[in-house]
Amino acid sequence: MYDDKELKEYRDLLKPPDHFEEGFNWKTIVGAIFIGFLMMPGSMYLQLVIGTGIGPAARWVTIILFAEIAKRAYSDLKQQEIFLLYYMAGAAMASPFQGLLWNQYLVQSDAARMLGLTEFIPSWIAPQPESIAILERTFFHQDWLIPILLLVGSQVIQRIDQFGLGYALFRITSDVEKLPFPMAPVGALGTIALAESRDEKIKSWKWRVFSIGGVIGLAFGAVYILLPAVSGLIFTEPIRLIPIPWVELTRHTEGILPAVATGIQLDLGLIFLGMVLPFWAVIGGLIGLLITIIVNPMLYQNGILHSWHQGMGTVETIFANNFDFYMSFGIGLGLSIGLIGLWQVIKSFKGSSNMERGSLKDLFNPPPGRGDFDFRIAIAIYIFSTLSYVVLCTILVPTFPWIFFLIYGFVYTPVISYITARMEGIAGQFVSLPLVREASFIAGAKYFGYQGIEIWYAPIPIHNYGEATVNFRQIELTGTSLRGVIKAEFIVFPVVMIASLLFSQFIWRLAPIPSSSYPYAQELWHLQALNTLLMQSSTMEGNSLFYQALNGNVVFSGMGFGVITYAILTFFGLPILLIYGIVRGLGQSTPHGLILEVLGALLGRFFFLKRYGKQWRQYAPVLLAGFSCGMGLTGMFAMGLTLILKSLGSTAF
Template identity: 45%
Template structure:
């Protein structure tokens, strides 16, 4: 079968896939749109800044998560109850904006990145490589700075890095809003993608509204059930570690955090395979919500990894792995020997597939638009027309603002990087103005299809290496962060879908952003200063970051060493970079994609495989269990359409219950730390 016909079949499948249509029809779009930003959102932002940000900080250090989802629902319930006691109600438009405001204010704030940077500067991996003095002044203070010795942000050495962050926040906020709007118009209005996770926020908000109106009370019943389940599990999972961590040198964890380590246990049967299980009921409920075939595809990707790694080990490819290594060291060893290059190959293969698919889709749409006025062409024309009162603005203006933000990003890169070479400047132009927007759109489509974005790594890394640039500052430039950019832009497209489902004017979101970004910075600054000053980070008090940050730094060192080695010196990058493996895996990725489409596998399954290949299986185990339980039990018991309406409300309730208990533990920990600090 010809290559073009296979991709044409794939393009057609996106619009006609029954599962996509099923998820798109969970909630109907209302005909009327109303303002959602009111004084309630302002009060909610202040409440979350004071109460939720410190809780999110502690949870991120203890378990690797944050409270933005849980705190959002807790805030909604609290404000809904206050409104009812005041003989008034919150409209669903106010609910969804308050949900977004609470989420933005409860994520821990931007200062957490700088706590991580202070760890990088003084980490063992950086010292061993001799890079401690190579970090630029705009990144973080030097390792011997009194700002790091005294663990404080109230020092002049932080002025440059924090001032730069303020400018970057301004650019990022504007760019993510306009890019999210552009990608929403393309993926939702025109392509009619379902955005399955958007229904969580929309359905949960409706449940709280209906609790006050006493109409269609099944949503409130399901929400309350989820809250009870979340509170019960969080009492064991979060409350006990938080309380005991504040009183003892090490927290007591009845459920191992961050996961149950299984790698050494299966070293004889599955050598060089990182195995473990994250015990979190939220993953089961996420499996209820995420499309079934997307989860099955991820399971297939992980299974491929589990099968391939022992074969590679016995054939001498994964030679760095030794018996006794746990997950972290196993992953580092496998990256050096194979998966670093294999990841590059998968990325290149996916990029080739995406480019061909995009060109094919555009050509097909143009032919159909010329040929007839029905079907796809009618849908394309309908997608360009916007509903009255929704708060849309011309796409031309959105594109102009987006391009302006890209220009500002490029100029910032040029200013921060010392003595950029002409080739590096060329690569930056191609990356910022061509590749980054293309990948952001791809991720918006993935979020629209299966609710999750996929990072395609190593493109900017290859660009830096091929440019011949020597130095560390190019790697830590805050103006280029492909993973964050892709997730931010794709997530914003999903937020616009949530606004549409609840009948909320889009400009309400713009007003909410103008409020939350500066507030989050201020509250984050003071609370992170307090936590860092009272405890070294990382430390045994915070088991997640104590394990994971070292892995992240050592993984980064592989790439950073590529532009730091002296002439004739073998760097970690040279040890991990294997062009034959890249070419082989790239070819296999494209071939597998064509075969999967030829046999008619669901598009969600294919992208799920890409998500799971080479990934940790730890978080997927319970998600797979949840997907199977939903598909073969709850769908049969309640009906697929009905259960897909129930599942997002149940997940929202679970997050609320878990958040309430987590906040109780955080409050105790903060009081204990404050008393201890005062005594000292």
């Protein structure tokens, strides 16, 4: 695994610098305000309309704008300033109040009523359906006070928490064990692309590639996002030349492919995404999809997929198949992935003797200028944040055994975090043990007498901080002092919270969420609610639908399939990323976007990689960022028109 050829291509793309700077100044503060009040609303709108936010576009638009302003002021942006803008844009795009928009839908959803769970959803995540706050679609009501306070408190703990165990593990795996973190340079390269623009040769190709992607994104976004938005303001129904979120074909193919969800998602961004993703992971997804297409009709003929019937669309088909077979099979596959991850970690310890290592002295003597703080402070932060979660959960769910919260925070979390940190450091792979959280909830209900679903919404201290080590490695590779990142966090947090509340309120008041004004949410949220609440019914008294759907034999079949597939891939020397892709393709999500992803992967591998060589690895992320930027600008323009024109005809607040 450590010698995987594809990972080797990423490992040496970038070396750590010798000089570090904070990069925090007035530009950073203005950038935080710009991101929160201009970028975030566009991202929120796109999430509801097409299912993807602005993402990288927000980062690139911010960087480009500030770079151009600096240029006209006869100045330039340092690499560290650019990274902080990039970092803050990523933090701001995760709008906290979008979770409350989901909660307001959940409490009044058809899925909750169908499963008989509406009355059991706790009032501290959202008011009840008959509340004035829900009926009038407003967050500015006393019924939202507790959910909002709980959200803000959890966000404060999270912001502090990221500098706890995640940072401590970075010091252990990077400074002491000297692991290479092969995927960190991929993210770091994108952030420093514009900082290198003073070199005309580098500037020429990066701006050219970015501009090409941007123009394609603007053109496609005009048809995919802007046209439906503008026509919906003029006519009774929006004009959609390209269906959102996909072209539905399930009812047309049900005679040939019973119990198979078919269709195609015509989002051009999926092609660019396929060019960036690891090739064998995408191909694995295709193999998983083909297996699903072949196996589902056989399972239907043998009475296993018995809930499916003709006339079902994609959402109904996927939920019915998950209920009958794929939920249990997916649990088994997930368990096999967990076992494989543990086995790989054991192998990594055996192979680590061949790698350059530091000593425990490096743990307390980090490289000068990097902005590190004492390792013991990181451990203290971890203990404080974990105890905060434990106390909060004990207050919110007093009937659930509190010993579970301590085990989550002080046993499971550090173990799985260290395992993941090593795997990220060696092979760029994230490791998770599936269903630990769910299994513990069910055990609490079965053996300790807990009944209810409040525990599913509590901020329990199960975290995997291993992934955070990659972020700290990216900070190091860009030459940014950690002190600058900490200062940026203090600035961006209040901006994000205020902007998220205001624009969530504004978008909700314009139209119910979900509704025809937000087609992706209207199409997909019902499926997501069904799957979420089906699992939550497992801790209710009586024979819940979850236990009806769970099949032990199918779980073990999925586990056996995953382990055997891994053994075969290892025996023939095939890429391990295949199995992760196969898991993704085996009916666990909507498959309609995979076709264009595969097309992008094939174009990248067999056309662009041959034409441009290994430098294509650097071109592809910049091209995707340019496309996302174009799409994001179009989405922001469409949202601006929608908000302005609709607010003229109705009171927004």
